[in-house]
Amino acid sequence: MSSRQLRKLQQQKELEKAQEPSQESDISDTDEPVKTASKPRPNLFAALGGEEEEEEEEEEDNDVPLEPQEPSPEVATSTKKSKKKKKKGKKKAAVVEDQDPDEDEIDRAIKELKLSSGNGSGDGDGQESAVTRPRKKMNELLSINPYHLKDINEMRNLFGRDIIDSANAEERQEQQQSRRRRNMPREVDLETYLREAPGAKKLSEVSLRRNLFIQGREHWPRASAGGLTMGEVKKSEDGLSTEYAYLHGKDYDAAQGVFWAFVQIGDPMRMVHLLKEIPYHVSTLLQVSSVAKQDQNMALAAELCERALFTFGRVATSAFRQDVEHGRARLDFRRPENRQFWLAGYHYLRSLIRKGAYRTALEWAKLLYSLDPQDPYAMRHYIHFLAVRAYESKWLVEFLDQMALVADHPDMIYLRQSLVPAKLQMGDTDGARELLEHGIRTVPWLYCALFQELNLDTPPSIWGINADSDSRNFWVKLYIYQAKELWNNGQSTPFLQQVAQSVEKVDAKALPSQDPAVDRGATRLAYLEGQTSLLALAPRNLLDVQPNYEFDPLPPPKDENIFTGESTRLPWGRERENQAQDDQQHGRADELVARMQNLLARRGVAPGAGAGAGAAAPGGMMGMVNAGGDVDDEDDEIRALRAADDEELQRDIEAHMNWGTEQGFLGTLMQLLGVGRRANDEGVDEDDQGDDGDGPPGSWPEDTDAR
Numbered sequence: 001m002s003s004r005q006l007r008k009l010q011q012q013k014e015l016e017k018a019q020e021p022s023q024e025s026d027i028s029d030t031d032e033p034v035k036t037a038s039k040p041r042p043n044l045f046a047a048l049g050g051e052e053e054e055e056e057e058e059e060e061d062n063d064v065p066l067e068p069q070e071p072s073p074e075v076a077t078s079t080k081k082s083k084k085k086k087k088k089g090k091k092k093a094a095v096v097e098d099q100d101p102d103e104d105e106i107d108r109a110i111k112e113l114k115l116s117s118g119n120g121s122g123d124g125d126g127q128e129s130a131v132t133r134p135r136k137k138m139n140e141l142l143s144i145n146p147y148h149l150k151d152i153n154e155m156r157n158l159f160g161r162d163i164i165d166s167a168n169a170e171e172r173q174e175q176q177q178s179r180r181r182r183n184m185p186r187e188v189d190l191e192t193y194l195r196e197a198p199g200a201k202k203l204s205e206v207s208l209r210r211n212l213f214i215q216g217r218e219h220w221p222r223a224s225a226g227g228l229t230m231g232e233v234k235k236s237e238d239g240l241s242t243e244y245a246y247l248h249g250k251d252y253d254a255a256q257g258v259f260w261a262f263v264q265i266g267d268p269m270r271m272v273h274l275l276k277e278i279p280y281h282v283s284t285l286l287q288v289s290s291v292a293k294q295d296q297n298m299a300l301a302a303e304l305c306e307r308a309l310f311t312f313g314r315v316a317t318s319a320f321r322q323d324v325e326h327g328r329a330r331l332d333f334r335r336p337e338n339r340q341f342w343l344a345g346y347h348y349l350r351s352l353i354r355k356g357a358y359r360t361a362l363e364w365a366k367l368l369y370s371l372d373p374q375d376p377y378a379m380r381h382y383i384h385f386l387a388v389r390a391y392e393s394k395w396l397v398e399f400l401d402q403m404a405l406v407a408d409h410p411d412m413i414y415l416r417q418s419l420v421p422a423k424l425q426m427g428d429t430d431g432a433r434e435l436l437e438h439g440i441r442t443v444p445w446l447y448c449a450l451f452q453e454l455n456l457d458t459p460p461s462i463w464g465i466n467a468d469s470d471s472r473n474f475w476v477k478l479y480i481y482q483a484k485e486l487w488n489n490g491q492s493t494p495f496l497q498q499v500a501q502s503v504e505k506v507d508a509k510a511l512p513s514q515d516p517a518v519d520r521g522a523t524r525l526a527y528l529e530g531q532t533s534l535l536a537l538a539p540r541n542l543l544d545v546q547p548n549y550e551f552d553p554l555p556p557p558k559d560e561n562i563f564t565g566e567s568t569r570l571p572w573g574r575e576r577e578n579q580a581q582d583d584q585q586h587g588r589a590d591e592l593v594a595r596m597q598n599l600l601a602r603r604g605v606a607p608g609a610g611a612g613a614g615a616a617a618p619g620g621m622m623g624m625v626n627a628g629g630d631v632d633d634e635d636d637e638i639r640a641l642r643a644a645d646d647e648e649l650q651r652d653i654e655a656h657m658n659w660g661t662e663q664g665f666l667g668t669l670m671q672l673l674g675v676g677r678r679a680n681d682e683g684v685d686e687d688d689q690g691d692d693g694d695g696p697p698g699s700w701p702e703d704t705d706a707r
Contacts, residue, residue: 134405135240139327141399142370146325148363150215151352190272190292191300194279196221212321213313214306221279227252228282230315233332243330244320246312246337248565252281256567259283263549280311282340283551289347290550302351308344324367333376334561336568339552342368342377346528349382358389373407378525380409384418385483393422410516413443414479421486424495436499444506449476451500454488459500465508472515474537478522481531518542524554547571 147153156164196202201222208216227249235242248256255278262270268291275284289304323329331338345368352361365386369379380403387396400416403409417439423432440447444462451458458464467473487496523542526534535543548554549571555561558572 132238132240134402135238138402138406139240139370141395141402142327142366144324144327144363144367144370146212146321148360149213149367151355151357151360152215154357154360190288190295191297193272194275194288194300195219207314211310211313212316212324214310216310217303217306220307220310223279225252225280225311225315226255226278228280228311228315230317230320232317232319241328241330242319242323243332244317244323245332245335245564246315246341248337248567253565253567255281256283256565257570259287260567260570263287263551280307280314282308282311282344285311286340286344286347287551298351298354302348305344305348305351308340309348312341312344324370327370329371331371332562333372333374334556335564336552336555336561337564339376339555342371343551343553346377353386358386359392362386362390362392374521375407375409376521376524377528378519378521380411380415381478381482381522381525384415385486388418388422388425388486391425393425396422397426410519411475411479411522414446414475417443417446417479418483418486420495421492424491429495432495433499436496437503440500440503441506442511444508444511445472446476446479447496447500450480450484450487450496453480453484454493456493456497459497459503461500461503461505465506469514470537471518474518474522474526474534475515477531477534477537478526481529481534520554520556527553547573 152164196219202218203216203220203222208218208220229247229249231245231247233243233245255274259271259274259281262274268287271284271287271291275281275288278284285304285308289301289308292298292304293301320329331341333339333342345364349361349364349368352358352364362383365379365382368377369375369383383399384396387393387399397419400412400419404412409415416435420432420436420439423429423435440462444465445467448458448462448465449467451462467476487493518537518539520542523538526538527543542554545554545557552571555571561568563569
């Protein structure tokens with residue numbers, strides 16, 4: 001645990017102690033003096049809180065206005081709590097009078113607990129508390145501190161505020177110099193195109209900094225969330241959780257339909273145009289982020305994920321924020337709108353691990369796990385090793401112990417093996433030895449594979465004991481893939497070798513021959529990780545499910561989904577006569593993409609460095625516009641082909657949008673995206689006339705000879 005966290009805990013304890021002097025001061029105003037215990041250590045927070053109470057009492061009695069003073073947040077909290085307790089001061093006076101001044105605080109607390117436990121109404125209350133107590137404890141363990149959700153705070157703690165600020169200033173200076181060096185404004189990369197131009201309106205400082213999930217960036221465009229909102233669905237009967245849901249308004253639903261049409265077409269460049277016009281559309285942000293990652297632009301990929309999470313944070317309600325901080329907020333994974341949050345959070349978590357921000361990554365893994373106890377993204381496989389990397393081993397011990405009481409995950413026995421390095425980190429060598437010996441006798445095939453992975457000689461106690469089923473092999477490989485580094489260090493490796501050598505030969509025949517089946521969440525995690533060794537062992541009936549798109553990997557079956565918008569149904573398709581029609585439509589879209597890419601090549605557009613997500617085009621999404629292409633004698637033929645392609649493209653989009661979107665919105669959006677150009681009487685596209693040469697990447701070159 002870091003020194004900063006220790007200081008925070010100390011401050012919390014001091015704030016709790018600050019309430020007691022204020023109560024005693026109220027009681028001392030009565031006629032009969034009350035004996036007090038020995039004078040405690042002076043507490044600055046308590047003193048400040050008491051002074052403010054006295055000033056407020058004088059104001060109420062004398063009605064004399066005083067100059068307003070702005071207390072610190074800590075003092076303000078203490079003052080509010082003291083006000084509430086004033087009303088009960090007289091009732092508590094008798095209890096205080098009976099207290100022994102020589103009695104310490106621990107004995108007094110024990111007595112109070114006994115009194116409170118004796119006030120129960122019967123066996124029913126005891127049974128109810130036995131059921132709810134583990135869930136309450138789990139909520140406490142999964143409470144989220146928004147401070148730890150933002151990686152800038154961890155970076156400042158690791159490297160210092162001055163270094164981080166100077167690095168940001170240097171980055172901004174380099175970006176300004178890069179913009180000034182560009183002599184060809186038509187050749188811009190994706191990152192520059194998506195960045196707001198200097199002097200453009202920016203989001204307010206409050207909106208950037210007070211977001212629940214992400215601290216916004218100054219160069220992000222000033223625009224609304226586009227119709228994305230959040231609503232409360234219901235509260236649990238026991239009051240331990242509240243379900244919320246992200247909702248798509250009419251405009252957002254229409255934009256989602258256009259996004260789906262572009263997915264079907266397969267041209268990633270149109271995703272870029274869509275994102276430029278609707279900068280906070282989550283699905284488009286995640287899709288363009290995936291393409292940027294394929295082009296090895298990891299910084300841009302992470303930033304687009306941040307913007308997606310920033311969008312979710314903009315529409316989050318204050319009640320949701322409070323429930324997140326107390327571990328009570330829930331989202332239903334069966335709602336497609338909610339699943340986008342898990343996907344954005346997963347990709348952002350991966351970027352945090354690449355940066356070494358393990359404390360922030362742990363907080364995000366806790367958040368994604370807390371939102372749905374079924375763990376649809378198998379975040380438990382990140383939590384167990386991130387907690388050790390973030391030096392939160394004590395929390396991990398409590399979490400895994402509590403998880404065994406409230407959850408029924410099929411791989412709990414494997415996750416608990418990370419308690420060994422956690423105990424070593426805590427300095428509990430005896431506890432680590434006991435856990436390791438038990439683990440070797442319980443899952444010897446895991447440790448046999450671990451020795452092989454670490455290039456160590458397998459000890460006789462577990463030699464030759466291998467996983468003999470696909471499900472067991474899957475759990476073993478998934479654990480080693482995530483937690484190998486916890487064992488590959490100077491503390492854990494020698495300890496592992498020493499204990500394994502001292503254990504007697506394990507009788508594998510006495511152990512269960514099968515492991516529980518692999519669940520959908522773990523399969524989804526393996527799919528997202530892209531590890532072929534894991535995918536080869538994952539259940540085929542889960543991997544082969546359709547639909548399965550990059551923006552919604554391995555969704556639940558259609559009948560299990562909760563649909564609230566028309567656009568969310570589109571991946572499952574409308575009612576068709578047979579699958580042949582679906583295949584024919586996809587074939588026509590692929591043919592259209594090929595024709596469009598051939599047209600681009602003939603018009604002088606240079607191919608880019610990488611391919612877009614799911615695109616058949618060789619040029620990919622990151623290509624730059626070449627403004628110097630010559631127009632040959634076949635210009636009329638090219639123009640006619642282009643007009644035909646654009647017309648067909650427009651029909652294709654409208655075919656996907658025929659479920660009832662506004663024509664005005666669709667027409668404006670298609671015009672902004674360059675779809676459906678109209679030719680004038682002279683045979684020249686109107687969009688090509690008056691082109692100032694400042695278009696986005698992938699735009700059409702000028703037809704200079706056509707005029």
